[in-house]
Amino acid sequence: MRMFYLIFISCFMLCIASFSSNSKNVEVNSGWLNSELILQINELKTQKMKLQIRVMQLEKQLETQRRPEIKGESSLKLPSKDIFLGPGDANTIIIEVADYSCVYCARYNEQVFPTVKQGLIDTGLVRYQAMHLNINSETLSGKTAAWALCESDMFWQRRTQLFNLHGKHENNIYIKPCNNDKPHKQLIAEQKWLQALAINGTPSFIIAKFDKGRVYNMSILPGVVSFDEIYQSVLAKKEGKL
Numbered sequence: 001m002r003m004f005y006l007i008f009i010s011c012f013m014l015c016i017a018s019f020s021s022n023s024k025n026v027e028v029n030s031g032w033l034n035s036e037l038i039l040q041i042n043e044l045k046t047q048k049m050k051l052q053i054r055v056m057q058l059e060k061q062l063e064t065q066r067r068p069e070i071k072g073e074s075s076l077k078l079p080s081k082d083i084f085l086g087p088g089d090a091n092t093i094i095i096e097v098a099d100y101s102c103v104y105c106a107r108y109n110e111q112v113f114p115t116v117k118q119g120l121i122d123t124g125l126v127r128y129q130a131m132h133l134n135i136n137s138e139t140l141s142g143k144t145a146a147w148a149l150c151e152s153d154m155f156w157q158r159r160t161q162l163f164n165l166h167g168k169h170e171n172n173i174y175i176k177p178c179n180n181d182k183p184h185k186q187l188i189a190e191q192k193w194l195q196a197l198a199i200n201g202t203p204s205f206i207i208a209k210f211d212k213g214r215v216y217n218m219s220i221l222p223g224v225v226s227f228d229e230i231y232q233s234v235l236a237k238k239e240g241k242l
Contacts, residue, residue, distance in 0.1 A: 075216035076196075079189035083129065083155050085117070090127040092237045093210035094120070094230065097131050097194060099202045100144050104224050106163040108203050115227040126234055127210055130159065131190045133202050149183035207233040 094116070098105040120126045132145045148158040178184075197206075201222055207230070208218040219233055 075211075075214040076193070076218075077214050078129070079131075079193040080186050081129075081213045083149070083152050085128040085156065086121040086126055087124050088127065090124065091210055092125065092234055093127045093129065093206075093208050093215060094234065095129050095131055095206040095208070095215075097133050097199055097202055097204040097206070099133055100148075100162045102202045105203045108224055109160070109163040112225070112227055112230075116230060119227065120231065120234060125238070131194060132187055133191070133194055133199065133204075145187055146178045146183040149186060150178035150180070205230060207237060209237060 096108075096113075098109075116128070121128050144162050148155055148162060151158075194200075197218075197220070199206075199220065199222075203224060205221040205225060206215070206218055207221065208215040217237070219237075221229060221233060
């Protein structure tokens with residue numbers, strides 16, 4: 001009986017020792033895992049901080065690029081003035097520079113232009129015109145631009161169609177050439193006029209004072225802009241701040 005009791009005690013002590021050893025291993029493994037997780041978290045926090053700094057830098061760069069660029073009091077004659085929206089005698093003009101192959105131009109016309117039309121054009125605050133950039137009469141964009149300009153009373157309707165069907169031009173009838181060369185001459189004139197202003201990207205927006213077919217005191221907003229940005233620039237022109 002005594003022998004059995006000693007064996008029982010020995011087995012019990014061995015179990016305790018084994019359990020203690022396993023517990024230490026678990027604690028060691030848990031400690032290693034915790035350290036690994038902490039390292040990963042710290043690394044992600046560092047990356048997050050770097051990304052936040054980069055975002056701030058890019059936002060500041062974008063704000064600098066969008067800052068209105070004053071061209072002075074010298075005026076420029078518009079290359080075309082027959083097709084426009086809003087009052088013809090408005091003293092402030094918005095010129096939208098676009099390309100029918102530009103996805104951002106299509107996005108602006110879908111998401112922002114309706115508000116511009118309702119808030120600034122239909123209320124008589126501005127005259128609104130459109131110009132075309134990066135247009136070659138032999139390319140698809142050139143053919144569609146010429147088609148849109150071919151009949152002036154259909155221009156805005158056709159223009160909306162082109163942006164709504166962005167990227168699907170090739171299978172539609174409206175790429176047929178115009179019967180006269182007036183649209184092509186207008187496109188060439190617009191290219192030269194925009195190049196003189198160093199405008200080389202779409203979309204871009206020119207906000208300017210307007211008088212008798214000439215523009216002056218111009219500000220240029222490059223890239224996709226919000227209605228508020230356009231409105232604030234127009235308001236500054238109205239109040240004579242720019």
